[in-house]
Amino acid sequence: MNQWIDYKALWEIVVIGLLAGAGLPAIFALGMRALAMPGKGHVRTSEHELVGGNRAGIAVAALCFLIVLGAIGYGIYIIVASGHK
Amino acid sequence: MGNDIVLALVIITGLAFDFTNGFHDTANAMATSIATKALNPKVAVGLSAALNLVGAFLSLSVAATIASGLVNTGLVTLTVVFAGLAGAIIWNLITWLFGIPSSSSHALIGGVIGAMLAAAGSHAVKWQGLVSKVIVPAVLSPFIAGLVATVGTYLVYRIARSMRAESRGAGFRIGQIGSASLVSLAHGTNDAQKTMGIITLALIANGTLATSATTPFWVVVVCAVTIAAGTYLGGWRVIRTLGKGLVEIESPQGFAAESSSAAIILLSTHFGYSLSTTQVATGSILGCGLGKRGAEVRWNVAGRMATAWVVTLPAAGAMGAISYWIANGIGGTAGVVVGLLLLIGVAGLIYARSRATTVNASNVNSEWEGSVKPSEPARLGRTA
Numbered sequence: 001m002n003q004w005i006d007y008k009a010l011w012e013i014v015v016i017g018l019l020a021g022a023g024l025p026a027i028f029a030l031g032m033r034a035l036a037m038p039g040k041g042h043v044r045t046s047e048h049e050l051v052g053g054n055r056a057g058i059a060v061a062a063l064c065f066l067i068v069l070g071a072i073g074y075g076i077y078i079i080v081a082s083g084h085k
Numbered sequence: 086m087g088n089d090i091v092l093a094l095v096i097i098t099g100l101a102f103d104f105t106n107g108f109h110d111t112a113n114a115m116a117t118s119i120a121t122k123a124l125n126p127k128v129a130v131g132l133s134a135a136l137n138l139v140g141a142f143l144s145l146s147v148a149a150t151i152a153s154g155l156v157n158t159g160l161v162t163l164t165v166v167f168a169g170l171a172g173a174i175i176w177n178l179i180t181w182l183f184g185i186p187s188s189s190s191h192a193l194i195g196g197v198i199g200a201m202l203a204a205a206g207s208h209a210v211k212w213q214g215l216v217s218k219v220i221v222p223a224v225l226s227p228f229i230a231g232l233v234a235t236v237g238t239y240l241v242y243r244i245a246r247s248m249r250a251e252s253r254g255a256g257f258r259i260g261q262i263g264s265a266s267l268v269s270l271a272h273g274t275n276d277a278q279k280t281m282g283i284i285t286l287a288l289i290a291n292g293t294l295a296t297s298a299t300t301p302f303w304v305v306v307v308c309a310v311t312i313a314a315g316t317y318l319g320g321w322r323v324i325r326t327l328g329k330g331l332v333e334i335e336s337p338q339g340f341a342a343e344s345s346s347a348a349i350i351l352l353s354t355h356f357g358y359s360l361s362t363t364q365v366a367t368g369s370i371l372g373c374g375l376g377k378r379g380a381e382v383r384w385n386v387a388g389r390m391a392t393a394w395v396v397t398l399p400a401a402g403a404m405g406a407i408s409y410w411i412a413n414g415i416g417g418t419a420g421v422v423v424g425l426l427l428l429i430g431v432a433g434l435i436y437a438r439s440r441a442t443t444v445n446a447s448n449v450n451s452e453w454e455g456s457v458k459p460s461e462p463a464r465l466g467r468t469a
Contacts, residue, residue, distance in 0.1 A: 004217050006356075013352045014229055021230075021348030022237035025260070025341050029244040032256040036248050050256050072267065079274065079355050080143050 020075065024068050031064030091163045091421050092291045096284055098170045098425060100311045103280035105177040106189040107137065107315020110276060112323040113186070113346065113366035114268035117339030117373075119449060120328030123258035124265070126319070126446035132262075133269040134317035140273020141309030146357035147275055148300045151282025152289070154214040154357075155194065160205045161290040164412050166283060167421050168204075169197030171412075171428045172405030178435045180393060184322035184330075184444070184457030187393045188361035192401040193279055194219055197286075199402030200409040222358045223394070227368030230349045234369040237341035238376025245337060257336040264343035269316075271350035272362050277312045279359060281305055321444040322457050327366065329453040330386045332374035342366075342373040364394060383453075 032050070039053030051058070114136075115129040124132070152158070173189070173196035180187040194215075201209050245253050281300045288294040294301070328334065334342070346362070346369045353360040367390055374382035412424040443463040451460045 004213065005221050006217065009356045009358075010225065013349065013356070014232075016352055017229055017233045017345070017348050018236060020352075021233035021345040022240060022341070024348075025237045025264075025344040026240035026244060028260050028340075029241040029257075029337070032253070032260070033245055033248055036252055036256070050252055050259075075351060076143070076270075079351060082144075082146075082355065 020071065024071055027064050028068050031061040031068070034058070034064065035061035088163065088291065088418060090418050091167070092287060092293065094421050094425055095163050095167045095170070095287045098167055098174070098428070099280050099284045099287065100307060101428075102170045102174050102177070102189075102193065102283075103277070103308055103311040104315035104318075105174055105181070106193075106276055106280065107134075107312040108318045108320040109177050109181055109186075109189050109315075109323060110272060110362055111316050111318075111320045112327040113362045114265050114272055114343070116324045116326075116328035116366070117334050117342055117370065118261045118265040119324055120334050121258060121261065121336040121339045122450075123261040123336055123339065126321075126324075126449055129265070130317050130319040130446075132266060133272075134313040136266050136269035137273035137277065137316045138309050138313040140270040141277035141281075141312060142305060143270075143274045144354055145278065145281070145300055145305075147354055147359050148278040148282040148285060150214075150218050150357050150359050151194075151279050152285040152300070154218055155211055156197065156201050156286075157205075157209045157211065158286065158289055158296055160209040161201070161286055162204065163287055163290050164421060165200045165204045165409060166197065166287045166290060167424060168200035168409035168412055169193070169405045170283065171408040171424055172196030172199055172401050172403070174428060175404050175431055176397065176401040178432055180397075181320060181322055182435050182439050184326040185393045186323045186327050186363045186367055186390060187397045188223070188363045189276065190279055190359055190361045190363075191219075191223065191394070191397040193283065194359070195398040195401030196405035196408075197283065198398075199405030202402070203406035203409040204413065218358060222353065222360050223364060226349060226353070226360055227364045227371075230345050230365040230368035231372035231375070233348065234342045234345035234372025235376040237345055238338050238373045241337045241341050242377055254336050257340045260340040261336055261343060264340050264347060267347035268343050268350065268362075268366070271347050271354065273309070273312070274354040275350050275360055275362055277308050278354075280312070281308045284308065319446065321446065321449045322439070325444050325449050325453075325459065326386070326457050327370060329450060330383060330457070331367070331370050331390075332380060332382050334370070334373065335377075338373035338377055338380070341376065342369040345369040345372065361394075 037057035
């Protein structure tokens with residue numbers, strides 16, 4: 001650690017920032033895409049509809065959204081746990 | 086020692102700053118969601134206010150940096166704190182008038198350091214703390230946020246490119262509500278604490294608290310409520326510049342930009358860096374313009390903002406120093422009272438000027454024609 005720049009903190013911010021700030025949106029996008037996969041015999045009812053009706057797609061989407069929510073919850077927990085020293 | 090009347094005036098001035106901090110920074114969290122119509126403007130500011138309130142209670146790392154990491158607490162007087170706050174408020178109001186998303190944090194830090202230099206000279210400033218905890222993060226954070234947002238935007242468009250544009254837009258508007266909420270929460274954890282730190286500093290200067298004391302809980306509560314109230318008022322002028330002026334934003338871009346901002350601000354809070362949430366948000370919005378092929382980034386607007394960032398620390402510092410000379414020249418309680426009256430006068434003048442080009446929820450999204458001045462006049466009363 002340098003006296004003027006804390007390189008360790010800098011790297012952690014860049015790496016965790018990329019994982020959380022770009023990785024989580026990518027997982028969310030994956031979930032959206034899986035959710036929109038068209039299922040058998042599905043009839044589109046609206047241009048804006050999000051759910052395509054594919055069962056496997058819905059399961060993957062649920063997993064993706066759970067990962068995103070879990071990561072956010074964990075992040076907030078860490079900040080609260082360490083922020084009142 | 087101590088003067089409770091002056092202390093009360095300083096705390097009021099601190100809360101006034103907290104209020105300007107709230108409305109100046111609503112844009113950081115909500116500008117992109119308002120621009121892509123993921124949220125109705127009024128709902129957006131309400132949600133942001135509520136989450137700022139919650140965020141303010143989550144951490145005290147940044148308050149500690151502000152209270153003890155930047156200036157020699159032993160040399161701080163109440164007049165110094167007052168003058169620093171007055172300088173910060175004036176700079177925040179001027180930049181708000183022009184719709185420039187400048188950093189409230191730097192206004193505050195600049196103001197306090199300017200007043201400190203005027204009062205006691207350069208040995209009273211902890212230069213190393215200033216550089217390592219403020220200047221370096223200030224220079225690096227917009228680039229890191231921009232990088233993260235560029236990568237995020239690229240990935241999101243790549244993954245979602247097979248989706249129909251309509252359902253993609255609808256899906257990411259839902260995502261934006263989540264990501265914008267997180268930025269609001271993050272803003273509460275970082276910015277609300279800055280005023281908490283300053284008020285703690287005032288309490289220490291007055292001898293009410295011991296030098297090593299941490300922020301009392303009542304300070305946390307009043308700061309949280311005040312910044313939430315400021316956020317709810319909504320800094321429509323700055324929202325307009327960030328949401329419409331910089332990049333024309335689609336909902337996946339807004340989503341990626343907000344995710345990047347939230348991640349960077351929360352991480353910095355964790356490390357106790359008093360980050361400029363404004364600069365992070367601006368970096369992210371530029372990044373989301375770079376990450377999507379064919380998106381238009383208005384570099385002239387970005388350049389004007391960057392200029393304002395460089396100027397903010399010294400300008401707020403100069404105003405802090407001038408405020409100190411006025412308040413200290415008159416001296417004692419009377420000096421602070423006169424200073425406060427002058428501050429109210431200046432704020433009133435700036436507000437009067439802003440009425441010529443009112444921006445509010447009704448015209449915040451009107452077409453960008455080169456400046457914050459809206460292309461259609463504000464409708465009063467019934468809005469969006």
